[in-house]
Amino acid sequence: MFNKIVVLYSGVMIVLFAIAAALVYQYQTQRILSEQTDDNLKSAQVLNIYLSRQYENIQNVFQQIYGDATLSDDLLYFLNHDYEDYLKHRLDVYSRMREQRLSSFKTLLMNYLEQDSSAKNVSIYSYPNDVHMQISRTNQQLFNGSNSAEGKESWYAGREQHSWDTLPLEEPGKVQEGKASRAYVYSREIKDPWTLQRVGMMTVEFDARQFTSWLESRAAITGRILVLTAKGLVIYDSKDEYFGQTYPYRLDTEKAGEWVELNEPSRVSILNVGNAGLSVVGIVSQSSIRESTQSLRTGLILVTLVFVVFSFVITSSIIRKYSKKVQRIIRSMNRIGEGDLSTRIQMSGEDELQQISQRFNDMGDRLEQYIDRMYASEIKQKNAELVALQSQINPHFLYNTLESIRMKAYFEGVKDVGQMIYSLSVMFKSMAKKSTIVTIEEEIDMCSVYLELFCLRYEGQLSANIEVDPDIRQCSIIKLLVQPIVENYIVHGFRSQEHDNRITVQAQRSGERIVITVLDNGTGIPEDKLAHIRQTLNRTLDPPEKGYRSIGLMNVHERIILNYGSDYGVTINSKVGQGTEVRMEIPMLIGGGSA
Structure with missing residues (x-):
């Protein structure tokens, strides 16, 4: 039994710990997902700010060019004339203006490159002359075009349609050897503001x-960060996988913040960079979440196993302790069953098993006392039987003698005396029978004869009424259960100075029980004595206290319990001056027997 308890408890604890670990893991996974998503979004926002500033700086350059007539004229002259003519034009303007420093588009672009550290160089392409100038922080170079007219138009059309692109590019007249592979460009056409x-x-x-x-200096890069153009070209990939390629998965802004299916289920955040035509995309994949929770999962498994083992060890130790106590009780019970009534259990503690041990010891003490008492009682009974045998009178002689006295009384005309002698003879015959089990009919008949004797004795002072259910007349009952109750009334309740004394004996069926009630209108019993009688009846099989008068009542109660069990017995109700009701219950048994 205890092994089953250990197995069941261990199974329950394993399930509970597993559920707790799963809940903790789920909670921590959600927390890590939320943290990584927030960090990824923060990185995307930082990059969005960076690109917005970058785009604003470029637009400021164009605004200055178109807003300043000197810069605009300088740039348009460069685009529409040969470079030699442009230099001559610059000298003429300088000599005419007499200024130490003239504004030029090259100075503006040099200043821009100094301010924006992310810009590597700026190139100015001339459509009419098929040349372009590349300006960096340290120098400037002029390149002549070498591609075909069709190739140039195609390249210019592509740049006009898509402002952002990655390098290397097939630029007309420009060799890309030695260029960094991780670069991107922004392109914008220049128009004559007048035509x-x-x-x-x-x-x-x-x-x-x-x-x-930029990201590393301002935020921790979590997950993947992409910068996409309007056509889906990747100009930045924090994982350096899709740079310069069209991103192969469709990104829906309406599903931002939800799980979407890319190369694996991922959370996506999309931020548009103003009017620049760029989008910053933050991606947190399930695999990154799994990698982050790998140590957590391992730790939870180890902690759960430790708790399960610890719980199993503690439970086994406690159960083993109680199992030893139970085994000790079982061994002691077996020794009692084998007849060793001196067996006692010594058990420490204040738990239920200690109480069971104490009750077991008390039971052993009472059992020894009961056996001693029954043994002594049996010896006394044998001695009484021996004395009875030694002084036994022949019953036939006694019956014949009583019959002779009754006939003499009738002959002399004393019929009431003869009737009393006859009743006494009938009682004596019934009591002399060796059978201890009789029928209800026989027991009630003997009680009726007994009452008839007293009705003759107290002529006119006592009336008796006997009611017996016909269905129970042949049911068995222990002999002399009703007569002692009636005798108690005659001895203690009968009012000799009154002429309305009345007693009723009823025997009825109640379910599977027989209820015999003796009801009188005698003197009744005072409250304190009635409580004492009830208390004595509750102390089943204990000897009555010295001086107690209802020996017959207690004897009837004990005989019922000894023969039929503690569910049956005698109850009593009484009121002073109104009478007494004695009620006994026995099981309904068909047929008689002999003891």
């Missing part, structure tokens, strides 16, 4: 590695 004709294009080349430096 609105396209006269050239300006491109700004940026170092994509500046994204990582």
Whole structure:
């Protein structure tokens, strides 16, 4: 039994610990997912700010060019004339203006490169002359075009349609050998502000590695960060996987913040960079969450196993302790069953098993006392039987003698005396029978004869009424159960000075029980004595206290319990001056027997 308890308890604890670990793991996973998503979004916001500033700086350059007539004229002259003519034009303007420093587009672009560290160089392309100038922080170079007219138009059209692109590019007249592979450019056409004709294009080349430096200095890079153009071209990938390629998965802004299916289920955040035509995408994948929770999962498994083992060891120790106590009780019970009534259990503690041990010891003490008492009682009974045998009178002689006296009384005319002698003879015959089990009919008949004797004795003072249910007349009962109750009334309740004494004996069926009630209108019993009688009846099989008068009542109660069990017995109700009701209950048994 205890092994089953240990197994059951261990199973329950394993399930509970597993559920607790699963809940903790789920909670921590959600927390880690929330933290990584927030960190990823923060990185995307930081990069969004960076790109917004970058785009604003470029737009400021164009605003200055178109807003300053001197700069605008200088740039348009460069785009529409040969470079030698442009230099001559610059000297003429200088000599005419007599200024120490003239504004030029090259100075503006040099200042821009100094202010924006992410920009590597700026290139100005001339449509009419098919040349372009590349300006960096340290120098400037002029390149002549070498591609075909069709190739140039295609390249210019692509730059006009998509402002952002990655390098290397097939730029007309420009060799890309030695260029960094992680660079992207922004392109914008230059138009004549007076005729609105396209006269050239300006491109700004940026170092994509500046994204990582910017992010690392301002936020922890969590998950994947992408920068996409309007056509889906990747100009930055924090994982350096899709740079320069079109991102192969569709990104829906309406599902931002939800799980979407990319190369694996991922959480996506999308931020648009103003009017720049760029989007910053933050991606947190399930695999990164699993990697972050790997140590947590391992730790939870180890902790759960430790708790399960610890719980099993403690439970086994406690159960083993109680199992030893139970085994000790079982061994002691077996020794009692084998007849060793001196067996006692010595057990420490204040738990239920200690109480069971104490009750076991008390039971052993009472059992020894009961056996001693029954043994002594049996010896006394044998001695009484021996004395009875020694002084036994022949019953036939006694019956014949009583019959002779009764006939003499009738002959002399004393019929009431003869009737009393007859009743006494009938009682004597019934009591002399050796059978201890009789029928209800026989027991009630003997009680009726007994009452008849007293009705003759107290002529006119006592009336008796006997009611017996016909269905129970042949049921068995222990002999002399009703007569002692009636005798108690005659001895203690009968009012000799009154002429309305009345006693009723009823025997009825109640379910599977027989209820015999003796009801009288005698003197009754005072409250204190009635309580004492009830208390004595409750102390089943204990000897009555010295001086107690209802020996017959107690004897009837004990005989019922000894023969039928503690569910049956005698109850009594009484009121002073109103009478007494004695009620006994026995089981309904068909047929008689002999003891």
